[in-house]
Each structure stands twice: as C-alpha cells, then as structure tokens.
Amino acid sequence: MIEIERLTKRYGDTTVVDDVSFGVEEGTITVVVGTSGAGKSTLLRMINRLVEPTSGRVLIDGQDTRSIPEDDLRHRIGYVIQGYGLFPHRTVAQNIATVPRLLGWDRKRIADRIEELLDLYQLDPAEFATKFPHELSGGQQQRVGVARALAARPELLLMDEPFGALDPVIRAKAQDDLLAIQRRLRATIVLVTHDMEEAFHLGDRIAVMDQARLIQYGPPAELLTRPAEAFVERLVGTADRPFRLLSLAKVEDALEPGLAEGEPVAASGTLYEALSRLMWCGRQDLPVADGTGSVIGRVSITGILAYGRSA
Known part of the structure; x- marks a missing residue:
C-alpha cells in the first residue's frame, strides 16, 4: 500500500503540487492525468524523493520514505521515463543488470533474472542480450526500459509518460504488454500521462490534477458517471461516454x-x-x-x- 499524504511542493511563491493525498492499493495501476503544468511529474518524483516535498509525506507499507536512505529507496522503486533512459554504451543485458549489480546480486542470479525478463517481454535472450540500445526499435527500447526498472523486483514502479515517444500502433502494443505483465507480476504502478484514452485503458484508478491540485480520484467509471467538477467532465469527454x-x-x-x-x-x-x-x-x-x-x-x-x- 502506498499512501500519499498532503504532499505539497513550492518553488518560492509558486506552488506546483498543492496538498495532494491518495492511496494506491498493492497490485494496482494508478494513472495521474491532467493538463501540462498541473504538477503530475513533480508529484511522481516526490514519491521516490528525486524532488523533496515542501510538506507532506509518502508511506510505503506504513514506512515513511524519509526514514529510508535515498539509495535504498530508489532501489526499492523502479522508475521509467519517456525515452527510457537506457545507457547507450551498455548492452541490453548490462542495462537490465544495473540495479541488481548495485545490490550485490551474484552473477548467476543476475543472468537468470535477465533471461526471465527478456523471455517475459518476448525478446529472445540469445538475440537481444548483447544488442545495444541503438540497435533496437522504439518498442523494443521501451520494453527493455521497463525490464530494467523491474529487474530488482521493486515494490513500486513509477512511469512518467513512458509511451509518449512511440507511434500509435507500437504504443497500443506497449500498453497491452504492460497490462499483461502487471497482471502476471501483480506489480504496483503509478503512471503519469496526458492521454485520457491511455488512462482509461490502463488505470484501476485515475487521479485528475489541475493547477497543482488533485480534483478527483477514483475508478474510470466513476469519472465518467460522476465527474467531480466541470474540468473533469471536459477532460473525460461527453460525446463518446456511452x-x-x-x-x-x-x-x-x-x-x-x-x-x-x-x-x-x-x-x-x-x-x-x-x-x-x-x-x-x-x-x-x-x-x-x-x-x-x-x-x-x-x-x-x-x-x-x-x-x-x-x-
């Protein structure tokens, strides 16, 4: 269980995240949506303390993340950004092995995990383990990026616009791949997107942000049938609601x-x-x-x- 309690971030006189609270159940996908500048990415980065909150706290299974050393915390939380952030000079296998090596896993355990994840993503280890990122398609890079984030079996996976750089066909396949793997691994995911179709497709719950505030948080059907504000109604659309x-x-x-x-x-x-x-x-x-x-x-x-x- 991830509990976000009254998270606020200010830069001088500007509030970019304003008193946001919600909970994320284990084994579910929460999607954070909103217009550009709503505070979505800052909220995500406060969860793993890439950005320190001005006030509020994040609890993972009841433990305040401020009590966890930063390196330990980030080893427990996978993080995927748009563009995937793969190390260009490292092979696919070396990219996936990044965090397990930092954690001191032995070679066999690392090799077994690499093979398991490549098989999971239908990337033949014999073909792909030794490839470099520039030799992969956009969809393949995206899969390797998620595999790397999952390598050390994190308690939580954060994803910031992970499919934004993909063309529509590959993007749809990447979304379906994520759903299939999330259901298989029962991973807990918080994902940021500006795309409502993506949010409805992926989210067990959707958090709608506007002007730094959390406007509504609930299952997709609730946003469609009981939008909390006119902004939510405009965001989800009305013409194709049925x-x-x-x-x-x-x-x-x-x-x-x-x-x-x-x-x-x-x-x-x-x-x-x-x-x-x-x-x-x-x-x-x-x-x-x-x-x-x-x-x-x-x-x-x-x-x-x-x-x-x-x-």
Whole structure:
C-alpha cells in the first residue's frame, strides 16, 4: 500500500503540487492525468524523493520514505521515463543488470533474472542480450526500459509518460504488454500521462490534477458517471461516454440466462467488444463462455444497451 499524504511542493511563491493525498492499493495501476503544468511529474518524483516535498509525506507499507536512505529507496522503486533512459554504451543485458549489480546480486542470479525478463517481454535472450540500445526499435527500447526498472523486483514502479515517444500502433502494443505483465507480476504502478484514452485503458484508478491540485480520484467509471467538477467532465469527454462505459464493463456484467447460437464470447471481455462482435455477425445475441470454455449464458444487443443506459 502506498499512501500519499498532503504532499505539497513550492518553488518560492509558486506552488506546483498543492496538498495532494491518495492511496494506491498493492497490485494496482494508478494513472495521474491532467493538463501540462498541473504538477503530475513533480508529484511522481516526490514519491521516490528525486524532488523533496515542501510538506507532506509518502508511506510505503506504513514506512515513511524519509526514514529510508535515498539509495535504498530508489532501489526499492523502479522508475521509467519517456525515452527510457537506457545507457547507450551498455548492452541490453548490462542495462537490465544495473540495479541488481548495485545490490550485490551474484552473477548467476543476475543472468537468470535477465533471461526471465527478456523471455517475459518476448525478446529472445540469445538475440537481444548483447544488442545495444541503438540497435533496437522504439518498442523494443521501451520494453527493455521497463525490464530494467523491474529487474530488482521493486515494490513500486513509477512511469512518467513512458509511451509518449512511440507511434500509435507500437504504443497500443506497449500498453497491452504492460497490462499483461502487471497482471502476471501483480506489480504496483503509478503512471503519469496526458492521454485520457491511455488512462482509461490502463488505470484501476485515475487521479485528475489541475493547477497543482488533485480534483478527483477514483475508478474510470466513476469519472465518467460522476465527474467531480466541470474540468473533469471536459477532460473525460461527453460525446463518446456511452462507448467508454461499455469498454470498461465486462460481458459478465450484462450476462443473461438462456442459450444462443454462434461462437461464444468471453465473459471476461468488454461489452464494447461484445457489441462489436454482435453487430459484425448481424446477430441479436451470442453465447458467453467462462475461462474454462463452458457456456454460462448469453449476451444480447438489448441487454448491452440497457446496461449502458443504467450505468
């Protein structure tokens, strides 16, 4: 559990983060969004004390980060920035090994961890371990940057606009890769972005900042259905709100009893995906299968639209 309590940062008469408080549950992704200059990146850097707060504190599992030596703290917190910050003169393996070496891991443990992370990111160790950053694509550099941040199994991963330099296709793949690995490792992540689509795709909870203040903090659906201020409403948009709600809800949320013909849709899929399938197939309903492949009911266009109206 990460607890951010009344964090404030002032530079002279200018307040860049103003009395911000929220908690991050273990194994979840919190996304911090807001306009340029809202204080997002400064907030992130105060968590690992790259920027010292003027007041307030950060607790990791109840321990005040001010009581942890700075080097120890940063070994416990992974940090990924836009551009990935890879050392250009070091190979992929040497980049990933940076923090484990500082922590005194033995060679075999380091080698095993490098191989594990490259396999996890579907980068063949035999091919990629000896490559240098300039020999990698943007997407590959991004994966190596995250692998390096995860190498010492940190308690928390901070990510500051990690996908900003990627083109849209690679960016979408990088986001999906992050979600898959986060679910597998149960990593706790705080990620900064200016992109609301990215925030809705990745975040279990979203923190909205404006003019140094925290305006709203909650699950994506809450921001869509109960925006705290007009600023939040403008940020999340109104025209496509029903479709965003459907992209957040699962098929099981609109499950109906009975049978239907056709190829089943997954209960864990989104209602937006199910609606797209129904319209593509020209059907009014389709069967729904659970994780074992067993049919547990059906989903219909009528049921999905009713769910959207009631949300």
